[in-house]
Amino acid sequence: MNYKLVLIDLDDTLFDYPKAENSAFRSTFEEMGFFKENKFLKNQNSEEFYTEIKKEYEKINSQLWKDLEKGVVDKEELKIIRFEKIIKKFKLEYDSQKMSEIYLKKLGEGIFPFKSTKKLCKYLHSKYKVGIVTNGIKEVQYPRIKNSIIAKYIDKIIVSDEIGANKPDKRIFEYAMNCFGIKDKNEVIMVGDSLGADIEGGKNAGIDTCWVNLRNNVNDTGIISKYEVTKLEELFEIL
Numbered sequence: 001m002n003y004k005l006v007l008i009d010l011d012d013t014l015f016d017y018p019k020a021e022n023s024a025f026r027s028t029f030e031e032m033g034f035f036k037e038n039k040f041l042k043n044q045n046s047e048e049f050y051t052e053i054k055k056e057y058e059k060i061n062s063q064l065w066k067d068l069e070k071g072v073v074d075k076e077e078l079k080i081i082r083f084e085k086i087i088k089k090f091k092l093e094y095d096s097q098k099m100s101e102i103y104l105k106k107l108g109e110g111i112f113p114f115k116s117t118k119k120l121c122k123y124l125h126s127k128y129k130v131g132i133v134t135n136g137i138k139e140v141q142y143p144r145i146k147n148s149i150i151a152k153y154i155d156k157i158i159v160s161d162e163i164g165a166n167k168p169d170k171r172i173f174e175y176a177m178n179c180f181g182i183k184d185k186n187e188v189i190m191v192g193d194s195l196g197a198d199i200e201g202g203k204n205a206g207i208d209t210c211w212v213n214l215r216n217n218v219n220d221t222g223i224i225s226k227y228e229v230t231k232l233e234e235l236f237e238i239l
């Protein structure tokens, strides 16, 4: 392999995204005053009620991201609808726009790299050009990376928002290669945790792929990557 460019996903590959989401979601409810005076509560305490809302939100949010991958909703809709739905379901009388704004701001502050993330990025940057390719939201992803310990090891951040194409659309990978002036697909590898977005996307673009399977998931998708690792450290052997 003569790779020159490593494209790598951010969430659940380099950063612990569930942790960031949990923290941002809770802070949003704190800022809305949910835990202080809660006029929506009946016979529950606010923690129990919060947990119930959170669970429902996770279901709604995960469905919306699937819809987004299929092109059924766009990202602007997704940002608001997920709050609209829980507000309606739990009769919260909050403003979905406001909640969404607070949430995105908090999410942008939520930086939780994995233990080996910094070491890995430093290593990759010493050997290759490194680009992050993420399906996230621009105003969330930029500050998260820029304010993190890996910022200086990343040559370019490519957020689907700006391209108008989400992984697994090959255009986002082609855009990334263009940014680095790379034409030979053999010189590029895509590394990421999502079979449907990162691996399928890399394959669509005709580049090598490495599946980062940190949670030891079973692959029943039929999407096969060139490499697979279950720990970030294993990437040192491949790259």
Ligand SMILES: [Mg+2]
Pocket: 009, 010, 011, 012, 013, 192, 193, 194
């Ligand atoms: Mg990911």
